[in-house]
Amino acid sequence: MRRRVAGVGAGVEMHMARRATIDDARLLEKLGCVFRECGYEGASLAVLAKAAGLQKASLYHRFPGGKEQMAREVLAAAEALIARDILMPLKSKAPPAERVDILVRQLNGFYSAGRQACLLNMLSAAPTQEGPFAKEIKRAFAAIIAALAVALRDAGFDARSARVRSERAVMLLQGSLVLCRGMGTTRPFRDFLKRLPQELLAGRA
Amino acid sequence: MRRRVAGVGAGVEMHMARRATIDDARLLEKLGCVFRECGYEGASLAVLAKAAGLQKASLYHRFPGGKEQMAREVLAAAEALIARDILMPLKSKAPPAERVDILVRQLNGFYSAGRQACLLNMLSAAPTQEGPFAKEIKRAFAAIIAALAVALRDAGFDARSARVRSERAVMLLQGSLVLCRGMGTTRPFRDFLKRLPQELLAGRA
DNA sequence: TTGAATATACCGAACGAACGGTAAAAACAA
DNA sequence: TTGTTTTTACCGTTCGTTCGGTATATTCAA
Numbered sequence: 001m002r003r004r005v006a007g008v009g010a011g012v013e014m015h016m017a018r019r020a021t022i023d024d025a026r027l028l029e030k031l032g033c034v035f036r037e038c039g040y041e042g043a044s045l046a047v048l049a050k051a052a053g054l055q056k057a058s059l060y061h062r063f064p065g066g067k068e069q070m071a072r073e074v075l076a077a078a079e080a081l082i083a084r085d086i087l088m089p090l091k092s093k094a095p096p097a098e099r100v101d102i103l104v105r106q107l108n109g110f111y112s113a114g115r116q117a118c119l120l121n122m123l124s125a126a127p128t129q130e131g132p133f134a135k136e137i138k139r140a141f142a143a144i145i146a147a148l149a150v151a152l153r154d155a156g157f158d159a160r161s162a163r164v165r166s167e168r169a170v171m172l173l174q175g176s177l178v179l180c181r182g183m184g185t186t187r188p189f190r191d192f193l194k195r196l197p198q199e200l201l202a203g204r205a
Numbered sequence: 206m207r208r209r210v211a212g213v214g215a216g217v218e219m220h221m222a223r224r225a226t227i228d229d230a231r232l233l234e235k236l237g238c239v240f241r242e243c244g245y246e247g248a249s250l251a252v253l254a255k256a257a258g259l260q261k262a263s264l265y266h267r268f269p270g271g272k273e274q275m276a277r278e279v280l281a282a283a284e285a286l287i288a289r290d291i292l293m294p295l296k297s298k299a300p301p302a303e304r305v306d307i308l309v310r311q312l313n314g315f316y317s318a319g320r321q322a323c324l325l326n327m328l329s330a331a332p333t334q335e336g337p338f339a340k341e342i343k344r345a346f347a348a349i350i351a352a353l354a355v356a357l358r359d360a361g362f363d364a365r366s367a368r369v370r371s372e373r374a375v376m377l378l379q380g381s382l383v384l385c386r387g388m389g390t391t392r393p394f395r396d397f398l399k400r401l402p403q404e405l406l407a408g409r410a
Numbered sequence: 411t412t413g414a415a416t417a418t419a420c421c422g423a424a425c426g427a428a429c430g431g432t433a434a435a436a437a438c439a440a
Numbered sequence: 441t442t443g444t445t446t447t448t449a450c451c452g453t454t455c456g457t458t459c460g461g462t463a464t465a466t467t468c469a470a
Contacts, residue, residue: 037331041246045456058420060457067456115333121326124386126242128320137387171380171393178379179372181329182342188376250430262432263446271431 114189
């Protein structure tokens, strides 16, 4: 009777024998790929099940909350991954240039060099009416922008321009991924990554 | 038995009495709003019909090709609108700064000050596997980037940096709209528009 | 160390609802 | 009339979801 908690926690599963049939993290990753490719509506249970290598009913054993819980847990896992691999390095004590280099490398892996879309984009609804994941998405964007702004402040920018630069970098990231999907190339994303360091750090005090 | 042509043409409907029951352009606009809000999969015939103020079967009378034709014609209409209201002014003889001002104004209207998402983003599929509208979307992006680059060349930039700046502006536009949807605000888009002129023209030769 | 009892992981088959789509007739215009 | 537009009613399919059940572990009493 674990797995009942859909929340972000994911930690409190102690003193429970792991039963390795299909690893949870791997499962979430496979589902995540589908959501990133097709979006929420486009990700049917059929393709989700096929991607997971399970039957639909089996997915419901792991996610009693159904499709929405799947997306929610995928989103939470992505949030955790971002926090660990992107936000933490950004807030480290290393010199800003080095932090940005790490950021570039991590982003490249996270988005498979531009081949994979951003979950936050694919799961977000219209700005007028908020969807089921509005809160999480908003929080994730805010966290990324804030962490990037911290690194930029450490690089010598004042709070205001650090914030502006940070937000612009996230916009460029998202925009490059949109362009990749639209143009059928990964070039925009790769170009973005190449220019990101000077985009962030050029012209600092 | 008009409307058979699903293509981009939309022009060859001469010598046919227009029969104003519900205006075609207005209809396409309403459908377009749905596609921009929900994406292709999310836009069910039920909500499309409701938005159009028609029954499903009535929609099929106008779009024998079904949902795909609806999206295709909406996309073609958007392409035409972009060509007229955005590309043409960008290629005009007016001074670059003025062209950019017009661009800002048109973009603001086109995206309802950030309240409406971009059709090109909402209709594009994964970069790995191309969807039904891949060609049109790619063409639209390329046209916008090219037209913007023309204006930037006229502003004194060399071909290479004009191209880079143009592409970056489109990325910022798309990214700002993604951020608007994700954060539930129109502020990123409005900020983008405010900064767009100097983003485009600052530092020119 | 057994053997029953209990959990866990998975699956085949089916559910009602909603999907995209169609046929035929009513309503309306010319 | 004739032809177009809209509607009501329906089709087959797929949707997300649930049920009943099987196989494999794990637990625990004897």
